[in-house]
Amino acid sequence: EAAGLTSIDNFIYAAVNGGWAGTVGKIAIIDIHDLSFIQEVNLDSLGKGIKDLFVHENQVLSVNVTPWGGTTGHISVIDQYGSISNSYMIPATIGSLVGVKNNMIYTVMNNGVGSIDMETMTIVDESVIDQPPLTISCAKLDTLNNEFYVSTTNYSSMGEGTIFDLNGFQIGSYTAEISPDAMAFDYRDNSNINEAELYLTNIYPNPASSKINVQTQIDDVKSVIVVDNLGRIIYENSGSNFKNLISIDISSFNSGIYTLRLTNNVGVSSSKFIKQ
Incomplete structure (x- = not known):
């Protein structure tokens, strides 16, 4: 097996x-x-x-x-x-691999998340993330954004998703169903976008609870897409005549971190925002 x-x-x-x-x-x-x-x-x-x-x-x-x-x-x-x-x-009691970053191995450890020095193979911190009230069913490290995504469950009626920074401080949440046992991150390179254009989009307020405004200097935006942390398209608009300021109603979104994608004839630009 x-x-x-x-x-x-x-x-x-x-x-x-x-x-x-x-x-x-x-x-x-x-x-x-x-x-x-x-x-x-x-x-x-x-x-x-x-x-x-x-x-x-x-x-x-x-x-x-x-x-x-x-x-x-x-x-x-x-x-x-x-x-x-x-x-x-x-x-220590060791579970699944959470991720590897800067010569540090992160695993499920003592029912929380701990770290191991890869050079000495010794424990650095047994509780980077303390043991949660529910059982960890899956935990992964987003090495691009330096964030832990931790899914917990009681295996019968509920599941929760919590986001932590590298120091173990809770910074957000995401929707997780009962017994979420697998997770993966999809890292993609932006194609053919001038490097300066990546900094020409501003989302405000951020975090937001009901509406976000997207101010952009990217020319000829063809579509606006919002994707959740599971890769699902939550919002898509490709039929509007987009100007430099775009407003999106997010009141129906679940709390969590989302990715906004603006597409034009050149490529795709991505930015993140938090729904409270």
Whole structure:
């Protein structure tokens, strides 16, 4: 049974955890061109619970979650070719990988979110984000905006989405359904927009509760789109003769962070605003 996947050059790496009754963890190495099996790196019992993989400096690192009833987890490291492997014990209950930023590994830790120094493989902060009232079902780090998105649930009747900064301070919220177990960020480059144009749009008031005004110097705007943090289009207007000042009624929007996209014949410009 495979868990996380990652790749370096011509190799795909797959975490093999053996299912709920697995006693060891392995990393399978696969040829990226023909998907042929190359080898399997056995991490033995220190790899038990292997789940998420990521790449750092041409090495593959795995987050090995704490087994049921356990009190420690492990981070394992193999080289690109699988010839060298090491595992490091982390003295805390470890869950899924949240993200990696500035040589810091963030994981679900002790039912909150904690940080691990990648160089020393030691805990820096066990509670960057304290344990919430509900169970964390998914947490991810938006490395572009330096924000944690944390989904929590009681697995029966409710779910909540909370946004934190890198210091663990709550800065917003988003809509999350019951048991939201997966999350991903879509990073896209703006195409063919003059760099100066990116700074020619102003949204006010921001935060706002009922209406936002969009003042822009971008020429010939063709469409105005508002997207929520799940990538869903909440508002779209492509039939108006847009001027330099655009007003949008956001009173029906849920509280959270939204992305405004202005499109013209050249490309797309994006800005964020907060609905209170």
